[in-house]
Amino acid sequence: MAGNEDKADKHVPTKAEGAKEHAATPETDTLEEKAKHPPCPTCGEEWDGDAVFCSYCGYEETDAANPLHPMPVLDGGVCDAVKALSAEEITGLKAAIAGAGKSKPVMFATFNTPDDQTPAGIAFSLYNDWTVGLKGADEGLLILYDPRRKRVEIAAGRNLRKSLKVKDSMEITKELAQAIAAGKLIEGFKTALDKLLK
Numbered sequence: 001m002a003g004n005e006d007k008a009d010k011h012v013p014t015k016a017e018g019a020k021e022h023a024a025t026p027e028t029d030t031l032e033e034k035a036k037h038p039p040c041p042t043c044g045e046e047w048d049g050d051a052v053f054c055s056y057c058g059y060e061e062t063d064a065a066n067p068l069h070p071m072p073v074l075d076g077g078v079c080d081a082v083k084a085l086s087a088e089e090i091t092g093l094k095a096a097i098a099g100a101g102k103s104k105p106v107m108f109a110t111f112n113t114p115d116d117q118t119p120a121g122i123a124f125s126l127y128n129d130w131t132v133g134l135k136g137a138d139e140g141l142l143i144l145y146d147p148r149r150k151r152v153e154i155a156a157g158r159n160l161r162k163s164l165k166v167k168d169s170m171e172i173t174k175e176l177a178q179a180i181a182a183g184k185l186i187e188g189f190k191t192a193l194d195k196l197l198k
């Protein structure tokens with residue numbers, strides 16, 4: 001239940017705050033209180049205090065209230081956002097993805113879904129963000145593993161969704177979760193891909 005919790009500003013000042021005091025411009029403009037933000041930790045510019053990212057270099061502030069901000073980064077089809085995978089597993093996943101996808105995006109991510117959100121919702125958000133402008137996104141596939149809930153969830157492009165039966169995909173995700181629990185992530189992942197992309 002999302003209650004009426006105190007909606008107080010959750011902005012947490014960054015460590016860099018106060019670290020670099022920019023030499024001010026010659027005449028100080030007192031009309032507006034300038035830049036609530038410290039200078040950007042990446043490029044040093046000061047950006048609009050209401051924005052969540054630096055308009056000069058694209059650096060994004062971490063928002064504790066939004067786990068997808070900034071968006072986790074995908075590398076070779078894999079994003080181990082919560083560091084749940086071994087190096088071997090990441091290598092194995094990338095190889096399986098390179099072999100499976102061809103013209104459509106195939107992705108695997110780990111993510112601990114916050115209590116007020118669903119793994120399916122997170123998977124969908126990641127899928128949409130990662131496939132923006134990508135060829136074959138209609139048939140793409142993202143498999144999400146939530147280690148905290150020990151759950152696997154999938155998000156798929158529109159055309160792939162048409163051919164997936166809900167019952168089948170539920171079984172496939174359950175089997176993959178079991179495979180992961182048994183330490184057989186790569187085998188389970190390959191089996192899941194075979195079934196989902198057939």
Ligand SMILES: [Zn+2]
Pocket residue numbers: 040041042043044045054055056057058059
């Ligand atoms: Zn910047």
